[in-house]
Amino acid sequence: MLNKLGVLGSVMAFALTTTTPVFAGTAEVIHWWTTGGEAAALKILVEAYEKTGNTWKDNPVAGGEAARMVARTRILGGDPPTSMQWQVGAPLMALAEEGQLNDIDEVAKDWDKLLPKVIADNAKFEGKYVTAPMSIHGHNWLWGNQAVLDDVGIAMPKTWDELIASADKIRAKGYIPLALGGQSWQEIFVFESILIDVGGRDFLTKVTYDLDDTALRSPDMLKAFETFAKVRDLVDPGSPSRDWNITGGMLISGKAAYMIMGDWLKGEFVAANKVPGKDIACEVFPAGGKTLVFGTDAFAMTAVKDPAAREAQLALAKTIMDPVVQKEFSLRKGSIPPRLDIDKSGFDACAQIAMGAAADGDLFLVPDNVTDATGIGALVDQMTTFLHSDMTPEEGMTAMADAVAATR
Amino acid sequence: MRRFLQRHVSQVALSPSLALIAIFLYGFIAYTAAVSTTNSKAFPRFDTFVGLEQYWRLFHTPRWHVAFTNMFLFGGLFLLVTISLGLLIAILIDQRIRAESFFRSIVMYPMAMSFVVTGIIWQWLLNPTLGIEVMMHQLGFESFRLDWLTNPDTVIWALVVAAFWQGCGLVMALFLAGLRGIDEDIWKAAAVDGIPAWRVYVFIVIPMLAPVFLTVVVLLSLSIVRAFDLVVALTNGGPGVSSDLPSVFMFDMAFRRTNLGLSAASAVVMLGTVLAILIPYLYIETRERA
Numbered sequence: 001m002l003n004k005l006g007v008l009g010s011v012m013a014f015a016l017t018t019t020t021p022v023f024a025g026t027a028e029v030i031h032w033w034t035t036g037g038e039a040a041a042l043k044i045l046v047e048a049y050e051k052t053g054n055t056w057k058d059n060p061v062a063g064g065e066a067a068r069m070v071a072r073t074r075i076l077g078g079d080p081p082t083s084m085q086w087q088v089g090a091p092l093m094a095l096a097e098e099g100q101l102n103d104i105d106e107v108a109k110d111w112d113k114l115l116p117k118v119i120a121d122n123a124k125f126e127g128k129y130v131t132a133p134m135s136i137h138g139h140n141w142l143w144g145n146q147a148v149l150d151d152v153g154i155a156m157p158k159t160w161d162e163l164i165a166s167a168d169k170i171r172a173k174g175y176i177p178l179a180l181g182g183q184s185w186q187e188i189f190v191f192e193s194i195l196i197d198v199g200g201r202d203f204l205t206k207v208t209y210d211l212d213d214t215a216l217r218s219p220d221m222l223k224a225f226e227t228f229a230k231v232r233d234l235v236d237p238g239s240p241s242r243d244w245n246i247t248g249g250m251l252i253s254g255k256a257a258y259m260i261m262g263d264w265l266k267g268e269f270v271a272a273n274k275v276p277g278k279d280i281a282c283e284v285f286p287a288g289g290k291t292l293v294f295g296t297d298a299f300a301m302t303a304v305k306d307p308a309a310r311e312a313q314l315a316l317a318k319t320i321m322d323p324v325v326q327k328e329f330s331l332r333k334g335s336i337p338p339r340l341d342i343d344k345s346g347f348d349a350c351a352q353i354a355m356g357a358a359a360d361g362d363l364f365l366v367p368d369n370v371t372d373a374t375g376i377g378a379l380v381d382q383m384t385t386f387l388h389s390d391m392t393p394e395e396g397m398t399a400m401a402d403a404v405a406a407t408r
Numbered sequence: 409m410r411r412f413l414q415r416h417v418s419q420v421a422l423s424p425s426l427a428l429i430a431i432f433l434y435g436f437i438a439y440t441a442a443v444s445t446t447n448s449k450a451f452p453r454f455d456t457f458v459g460l461e462q463y464w465r466l467f468h469t470p471r472w473h474v475a476f477t478n479m480f481l482f483g484g485l486f487l488l489v490t491i492s493l494g495l496l497i498a499i500l501i502d503q504r505i506r507a508e509s510f511f512r513s514i515v516m517y518p519m520a521m522s523f524v525v526t527g528i529i530w531q532w533l534l535n536p537t538l539g540i541e542v543m544m545h546q547l548g549f550e551s552f553r554l555d556w557l558t559n560p561d562t563v564i565w566a567l568v569v570a571a572f573w574q575g576c577g578l579v580m581a582l583f584l585a586g587l588r589g590i591d592e593d594i595w596k597a598a599a600v601d602g603i604p605a606w607r608v609y610v611f612i613v614i615p616m617l618a619p620v621f622l623t624v625v626v627l628l629s630l631s632i633v634r635a636f637d638l639v640v641a642l643t644n645g646g647p648g649v650s651s652d653l654p655s656v657f658m659f660d661m662a663f664r665r666t667n668l669g670l671s672a673a674s675a676v677v678m679l680g681t682v683l684a685i686l687i688p689y690l691y692i693e694t695r696e697r698a
Contacts, residue, residue, distance in 0.1 A: 069663065072450075094450055094666075182558075182647055238537035240558040240647035373449075373665040381471045381649050388560045388648035399470060406468035 025312030028057040029299065030074075030084035032067040037267045041333035045134070049319045054312045057082075075100050080302035082313050088122040088131060088296045089369030095300065096125035102301045102310070103128035104317040111321065114339045118363050119296060122370075131300040132320040135335035138354050139262045139293040139366060140193040142285035148175050148257045149281065158287040160197045160227050163258065167234055170257045178231065179256035181247035182240035184384035189293075190260050191228060191383050192367075196289040198224045201364065204291060208367035211375045216401040225386070225393035232387060240388060251280070260285060262295075263350060266334040277349025284357060292357040295366045296338065378403040437679065444672035452668055462673035472674065475652040478564060479681070482653065483632040485568045486575075491624060493572070494579030499609065501580070502587045512584075516577035523574065527641025530570040531557065560650035563643055567651060570642055575631065579624055586620035587613070622689065629685045633678060654678050 027049070033042045046056045059081060061067035071084040080100065086092055095101055108129040112120050115133065123131045142163075144156050152173050157163040167177040180186065195204045199220040206215035215221060236256075239247075244261060248268040251259040259265070266276045274280050284292050299320060301313050319325055326337035331346060336354045344352045357363065367376050382403045386396035413420065444463070447456035466472050501511055518526065533539040534557040544552035556566040590613055598608045636655040643651040645660075654674060661671035 065663065076451075098451070183644065184646075184648075236537070237555060237558060238535065241531075241643055374661075374667045374670065377660075377665040377667075378469065378471075384646075385470070385474075385648040385650070388646070388650060402468075403470050406465055 024053045024055070025306075025308035025310075025315075026055040026057050027082040027309075027312040027316045028059055029316070030059045030061060030067055030071045030081045031299075032061055032064045032085060034060050034062045035267075037270075037333060041135075041329045044328045044332060045319065045325060048322060048325045049316060052315045052319060054315050075302065080304060082304055082309055083299045083301055083316055085297060086131065086300035087369045088119065088133065088298050089365055090371070090373075091369060092122070092131055092298075092300055093125060096130050100303050101125065101130040102303050102313065103130055104132065104301050104314060105129055107314050107318045108132075108321075114321070114341060116338065116340060116358055116361065116363050118365055119338050122296075122365060123298065129317075131298045132317040133296050133298040133338040134320050134326070135297045135330050135333055136294050136338050136354070136358065136363075137262050137264055137297070137335050138284065138357075139189050139295065140196065140285055140291070141261060141263055141265070141350070142193070142283045143251055143259045143261065143265060144281040144283075145251055145254050145257055146279055146281050148173075148254050152257065156281050156283050158283075160194055160286060164227070164230050164234070166257075175254070176234075176236045176250065176256040177258060178234035179247045179250040179259040180231070180235045180239050181242040181244045182235070182384075182388065183242070183244075184380050186244055186247070186261065187384050187387055188380055189262065190231060191224075192293055193260060193285045193289075194224050194227050196291045197227070197286040200289060201291045204293075204364065208376065208379070209370050211371060211379065211404050213401060213405060216404060217397065221397050221401075222393055225396045228383075228387065229393050229396070263354065264334060266348070266350065270334070275348070276351075282350035282353065284353060284362075290360070290362045291364045292354060292362050293364045293366055295369070297333075297335070372407070375404055375407045378407050440672045440675050443668055444676050446669050448668040448672075450666040450668070456669075458669070462669045463677075465670060466673045466677065469670075471649045471652060472654075472657060474649055475654045475657040476677075478650075478652060479632065479654055482564050482567055482571075482635070483629065485564065486571050486632060487625065487628055489568055490572050490575050490579050490628060491621070494576050494624075495583050495614075497576070498580045498583035498587055501584060512580075515580050518574050519577040521574060523571075523635075523637040524641045526570050526574045527638050530566065530573070531642050534566050534569075557643065558647060560647050563647065563651045567638065567642060571631075571635070571638060574638075575628065578627070582620055582624055583617065586617045590616060622692070626685070626689050630682070633682050633685075654681075 031042070033039060046058070049056050059070075061070050064085075067085060071081060071086070074080055075095075086095070092101075103125070105128045111123075111129060115123070119133055119136075123129055123133055142156070148170070149156065152166070152169050152175070154166050154169060157166055163178075170177045180190065192204065192208065195207055199206075203215065203220055206212040207221070236250075244265070245268060248259065248261065248265050250256040252268060252272045252274060263282075269276050269280050276282060299316065301317060304310055304313060321339065323337075323339060323342055326339050327342050327346070329335075330337045330351070334351075336347070336351050336358065338358075340359055342355075344355055347355065379400060382396070382400035385391075386399070389396075391399070442454065443452050445457060445459060446452070446454055447458045447461075497515055501508055501515075505511070521529075534554060536542075536553075536555050536558055539554075541552060541554040544554075556562045556569075594612060595608070598605075598612070634655060635653055636659065639645060639651060639653050639656050645652040645656055655678070658671050658674045658678065661667045661674065
């Protein structure tokens with residue numbers, strides 16, 4: 001709060017002592033960055049933006065869902081914010097099709113060269129950019145507590161077979177093999193990494209993007225369910241419904257050996273004085289899968305008409321894609337920058353791996369942003385039902401395929 | 409004019425609220441029913457008429473079956489436990505005990521908690537790595553197990569316990585009021601005839617409480633159908649989707665899965681369930697008055 005007042009004060013002082021630029025406008029931005037690390041990262045963006053002579057009107061709403069609901073209500077009510085945090089891909093296209101977004105091609109001429117193709121494609125509507133990507137978070141990371149691994153005498157596994165094979169040794173030493181928070185949004189990271197392990201990127205595409213009935217009933221799918229069934233034995237009895245940060249605490253404190261979770265978990269490491277890549281080993285899992293499932297933090301540009309607001313909007317898009325802002329922002333947020341031309345110095349070992357994967361074209365946009373929400377939702381429901389039941393892999397596979405088929 | 413007002417004052421006074429009810433209750437019920445016949449996604453769109461397809465889809469969604477079955481399972485257990493224990497506590501308090509208001513307050517206090525707070529308290533208590541189970545282990549009972557929350561087969565019991573804890577006070581109060589309304593002469597007559605107290609309760613007093621039972625059942629039934637915050641706070645539908653309820657399903661479909669059509673269909677089915685409970689009640693009420 002004091003910081004915000006300070007920023008406000010300096011802005012006011014600035015406005016009083018200098019001549020105001022011709023097109024100074026105000027950008028009202030709805031976002032859901034409210035926790036410590038997130039707020040520190042946001043400050044970088046806000047300060048850089050206000051240097052352009054425009055004013056940032058902060059409108060934080062805790063929780064992504066709530067924030068999107070507020071934004072949607074404002075748009076429906078004819079009073080859109082200048083910009084708002086919104087996922088790329090299908091959710092963005094739905095808004096664009098309703099005519100609710102401005103294109104920002106004026107400032108985005110060279111973005112095609114700067115961004116990974118998958119982000120560029122999903123940030124454009126009818127060939128024109130309608131959102132500015134701020135940061136990327138990877139999902140299918142395997143984290144390992146190095147002290148526990150050393151004590152057991154094993155190295156980070158490369159495949160699911162290796163991981164499961166190491167479980168007995170880990171248990172023999174009194175550790176929990178896998179820390180898992182039993183909520184469906186956390187479990188899907190595990191399931192997706194198994195799909196990659198079984199059939200690679202193509203199989204993951206067929207199952208989660210296409211919801212392809214043949215793939216959902218294939219021998220590969222059965223194999224995935226057989227592996228997934230073994231996850232039931234890797235976790236502790238307290239797993240169901242546990243929150244991700246409490247689960248992360250089990251990894252950090254050395255109660256558990258492994259955890260599969262998005263790279264926002266690094267924030268918890270830093271808070272506990274653990275160095276990612278050293279105290280906590282990391283790996284895009286399975287290794288060699290050439291697939292990093294990711295989500296994007298991006299700012300969609302609403303269909304504002306007022307010229308001053310429009311200028312403020314374009315300036316915001318430009319600031320978000322500024323190389324210095326992109327780097328400094330991600331350093332604080334624990335994400336990686338979408339721009340491919342940012343140098344890796346200063347980033348931790350895990351972020352450098354992710355940046356390498358992005359450069360190699362290994363990015364795979366999270367299915368939530370691609371697939372019909374009801375279809376992928378039915379898949380997720382059956383995935384979590386299976387994990388918390390004693391269904392056989394055959395039963396689980398059929399139940400999932402049938403549930404997905406019913407949504408068509 | 410004045411005579412008109414005198415004759416029709418009740419109609420005039422009621423008409424604004426009737427109009428509001430017509431629009432905001434029945435109007436929106438009709439609107440929801442209309443949306444349920446479309447293929448609406450994030451926004452309602454009436455150009456995508458699909459007839460009853462959403463209902464077909466709904467009843468082919470395994471998660472809906474879990475949610476719908478849970479409503480009856482949770483409802484049945486909740487009614488049974490809350491009514492029987494609520495009545496028992498009311499009878500115990502009715503024994504002209506000392507410090508009656510103290511005990512009454514203890515039972516009534518949880519009612520002041522919202523379901524969200526109730527859910528979180530019981531989530532902590534029932535968590536096998538944090539709550540009662542750990543406490544019992546520390547007290548030396550190593551084999552003690554309390555895994556209701558993490559076991560899909562028993563998670564409904566966790567919901568019942570929390571809901572009972574919160575709802576018991578109201579039920580107790582209603583029954584206590586009913587018991588206090590019983591004519592003292594009945595007790596005196598029974599004492600003269602030498603009938604044991606439990607027989608008076610079972611054969612005379614409890615049958616006389618029939619109207620209270622009806623009120624309690626309807627009140628609790630409505631709270632069962634609209635139960636939402638308790639599930640969200642206590643289990644969030646987990647483990648898996650095993651503690652899902654129709655209201656949670658409906659919210660998820662509307663706001664997370666952006667499928668307004670399917671969500672509206674589930675809302676209409678829920679409304680049908682409520683009517684199935686209410687119509688017999690209204691029928692009995694009106695018949696008694698007539």
